[in-house]
Amino acid sequence: MKRPAHIARRMADIEPFHVMDLLARARRLEAAGRSIVHLEIGEPDFATPEPIMEAGRRALADGHTHYTPAVGLPALREAIARFYQDRNGVEVSPERIIITPGASGALLLVMAVLLDPGDQVLMADPGYPCNRHFVRTFEGEPVSVPVGPETAYQLNAGHLEAHWGERTVAALVASPANPTGTLVPRAELERMADLVARRDGRLIVDEIYHGLVYGEPAATALSISDDVFVINSFSKYFGMTGWRLGWIVAPEDYVRPIDKLAQNLFLAAPTPAQHAALAAFRPETLEILEARREAFRERRDFLLPALRALGFGIPLTPEGAFYIYADSSAFDTDSQRLAERLLDQAGVAITPGLDFGHHRPEAHVRFAYTREVAVLEEAVARLRRALG
Amino acid sequence: MKRPAHIARRMADIEPFHVMDLLARARRLEAAGRSIVHLEIGEPDFATPEPIMEAGRRALADGHTHYTPAVGLPALREAIARFYQDRNGVEVSPERIIITPGASGALLLVMAVLLDPGDQVLMADPGYPCNRHFVRTFEGEPVSVPVGPETAYQLNAGHLEAHWGERTVAALVASPANPTGTLVPRAELERMADLVARRDGRLIVDEIYHGLVYGEPAATALSISDDVFVINSFSKYFGMTGWRLGWIVAPEDYVRPIDKLAQNLFLAAPTPAQHAALAAFRPETLEILEARREAFRERRDFLLPALRALGFGIPLTPEGAFYIYADSSAFDTDSQRLAERLLDQAGVAITPGLDFGHHRPEAHVRFAYTREVAVLEEAVARLRRALG
């Protein structure tokens, strides 16, 4: 296929999700009758909880299909503010909460409002692949800092100190993180917020996996400072991936600029989703979500020792999200080749490290424990046969 | 409020929807018991057609709440392709159709894939306000070409010839247009496509109001060339504003780049909306939509002569969309002041020209005939009293 006549230079730096090729290969195998266990997708297998579905159906019955304000339904912004109060004991003004089309829309708006061409954003490698692409899309420069088990695969204040430069304007952390499931400890987050403030920069904290933590509850960055950007979403903990709904909590003086950007770029987030999400914080919904969290914990507690027993290197216990990031170099020096072999021979689909950055991707794979324990058992049995 | 420490320079060029202030003022008056006729909003008053609602409810009942592929459900891409065949007799491969979060998401992706910093895009002024902001957001330079009734408020090949420069990479037209409701004739579209191709540029045609045309059906730019970007949406003709769903038909060699951008920036368009939209092209839905088109025509046919009789200058009959763009300088040299006066004195909300660009905005207002004829009659009676 010929290269288009006009294509922005940024496109050369934007990578597709490499796992999509693996997924396509998996689908072909399935079409040919093979059974495939999918552990490659960052999406819970759970359906949206019934009270949210019911609110969605009622929203349609009530004809809620017109545009909302660009920053979202006032009632939803208030419900989120109350949730911060109830769950985290943190006071957040609803005025600072901006409803977005997923955490994706949130990341897009925050980068667009912050970055001039050439401005740098520090982030961990491995990390969520889209992060560097959001920065590049707005002509910023993502600075990927290699991280390993020594820092729980997370940035810390030392990294920020070491890598903060003339053009650095922000640092982005995700806690718990994708692909590693690890947290930034509260004290470290404080040090980072402090350091970033002293550098007159901005700290962006992606808390999309915040509800999915299996030990001590994670502290929201909002309990540390009002001057951080917090990003969150209804996708993961609330089981609403396809609805496309998330939010930003912005420092007060960014609310107006983000509002005008949201007006122009999105008009608004989906209306039925916003009405449905009003039911996300109800006690009966939270009960379902907490039971699911328990199920995720059981999955992790099964899969983690099983993978270690197979010979995968997993130096830390992932404390949140639904991912295990494993050193696979005992089996193959090329994790992409390994993932293809495991798909073809064992019928188990996992994500090679390549999607998460450039720091030793060839030595790592990610397992998403988005399937129930019985399925994970089958996957482990298959892996044992293929690797044994 | 203090200016944030870091804010992208682009933000200085991005304007909010000025009409929002007027809308807020209208809401305050309503809260104080005043009756306000809303003719300022670019959103039909019709509910989403029942067959689409029914498909949406079924999608929820069937648990369609997970992510779809970034480019959208294959069945929806095929349904849109069939619609081009049935309605326009144009063959479009479903592979070239990319489902987006509204025409907004479509404009965002097209600008992101095309524009390097400093690249220019030609567009009409007056025009849809977000257009220049999409260009600016990706560090491009919007070149607004003043247009008037001589060219039906549209760009023509002569404009492109005159304004095409070293850094111009694309021209953007909307037909029918917002705020003027006017069309680009097919022959002119051909000349423009030709000229742009000779300049090795790209033509982007926003056909969001395409179904809403009251004379001869409008020709899609796809019937002229496979090498244009066509943007469309389920928002207006299909009555699905709040669902946030649109599409791009891209030249073949842009599909892969747009796909990888959509993966990273959006993940996907809303899933319930995509399933609901599968019902948008069914005969029973199209029957409803055609009846609504008839209703819009009746509204226009009432409002147009009534506004002319009041003294508004409307040199052309708007052939599509649901807007009348009127010269208001007979009443006030400042259309913003006029709009405020009409809101306060007559309880009629309209949009001052300011939102649509910099070419004589002070002399123009936009009426959106999104209310039924009885309401329009009331609005005209009130305007007559206030202006008479």
Ligand SMILES: Cc1ncc(COP(=O)(O)O)c(C=O)c1O
């Ligand atoms: C760390 C992280 N941030 C953001 C997102 C975006 O999710 P969404 O746009 O569905 O909220 C994801 C999705 O996988 C993620 O893993």
Ligand SMILES: Cc1ncc(COP(=O)(O)O)c(C=O)c1O
């Ligand atoms: C000309 C034009 N293009 C695009 C849009 C965006 O609409 P949506 O994102 O709802 O499809 C609008 C909305 O008013 C419009 O008038």
